[in-house]
Amino acid sequence: MSGIGRASVLIGAGTIVSRLTGFLRSVVLVSAVGAVTAGGNAFAVANQLPNNIYAIISTGLLSAVVVPQIVKAAAHDDGGRAFVSKLFTLGTVVLLATTVVATLAAPWLVALYAPGFPPQQQALATAFAYWCLPQILFYGMFALVGESLNARRVYGPYTWAPIVNNLVSIAGFLAFIWLFGPAGKSTVWTPVMVAVLAGTATLGIVIQTAILFVFWRRTGLHIRPDFVWRGVGLGQIGKLAGWTFLMVLAGQLAGIVQSQVMSQVPKGHPGVFVAGNAWLLFMLPYSIIVLSIGTPYFTRLSEHAVSGRDEEVRDDIGRSIRILGLFVVGATAALAVAAVPASRIFTGSPAEAIGAAGVLLCYLVSLIPLAVLFVVQRSFYAYDDTRTPFLFTIVQCALVVLTALAALWAFDSGILPIDHLTAAVALGQSVSSVVQVVIATWLLHRRLGGIRTASWLLALGRFALAAVPAAGAGWLTFQLLGGVDGWTVSDKVLGAVGAAIIGIVVLAVYAGFLALLRAPELAAATGLVRRFVPGRR
16 A cells, blocks of 8 residues: 555646646636637637547557556566567557648648637637647657556656646746737737747647656666567557547547537637636646546556456455545535636636636536546456447447537527536536446446445545535635635636635535544545655655
């Protein structure tokens, strides 16, 4: 457990710094282009295109397939060197080809994701996309190298490298503001403006990827170009990746429908850019808690699954869900009651913050279920089963599409106001995720002959019971600070301060009630937190 704890702290600390600098990056970006402007939404769509393909590579093929396979390859006579060399060669070829094709297809990709943009805005998004789409190659290499490091228990670089990316982006966006002025000063975008803004975003990804290669020596693997892709098990990866590719492709198709719906929102209302920033807030607790604690568990769970130790896998599942749940339930309560000041960080006015908070709250419905899904889905991956996750993800994707189209129909029918369209899309995604988690848990229960669901559901219920008074205390604090008309919503920096104060109150009350309820998980959670304190081990 000490190894898991140390790895969790290393990843968690890096994630916290990464997310904080990422927040600052987004704040500067909003200052540069505006939260609800045509330019801001155009850049959001263009810069999201390489991220969508990165999602296929990172959360799909690599997390699902490569980590377990590299763990297995370590048992080869050469320690996995031949396997990794062939894998890297193949990956680089595929990434390079994909990057070239995607960049050439930039106008069609923009039209696909944002058909609701007027012609001038589509042209601007396309100009941004030509600069942003080369990120695919570097995002993919970053994911490939990073997941390989994780599989060899070298966790730190993959977590800490994005901080440099954020710092480069912050410097570039500040230079943009200095050269061309803040958001709203000019409605005309020149090629130089496009190059500075989008070029900065791509440069950060390039530097982020280069940093990982500095730490490759720690894996103990010496790779070389190898175009003979037979003989060491890449066929197995192909079989596994086929289902994963289809699964993530389905997710991307659902995301396209969501983007198409949100592109109907005109400037001045919460749209694509607001949804992206709300998702960034949503991902803060997910990244810090779920990824930092869950990633080391996944590596160990994969080792237990490979060895056929199903009982230890069951223990890993229950333990990780309970620990993740304790932190995530508290974080959900804190972020929910601080939604307005937190959203003010990424908006230009109190009115914009209130609209963005509605989107954030709709996303937050699925935060706890997604923490459970992280463990359940990766348990299937540990057993080389990517077909089952494909099946329950297809259900989720279908529901995402149906709910997004239902939101658009409600808007077209005059039932749903334009200000609530993006929030309705977010709520549809959350409801779909809840259904997905229920199905996935039932299937894993059948696969392993039980995963002690009752015990961890009881624990989640105990955490939720403690979160109710904690959320009440946080809401009262927000009202005492002036509510939606108070100082916590008057400015970006004050919004961050106000959200921090409210969050601290919620977490303090939450911890107190957990202690009163004598939650057994509190001791383990406290031990993890203490590892963040300097001088503690």
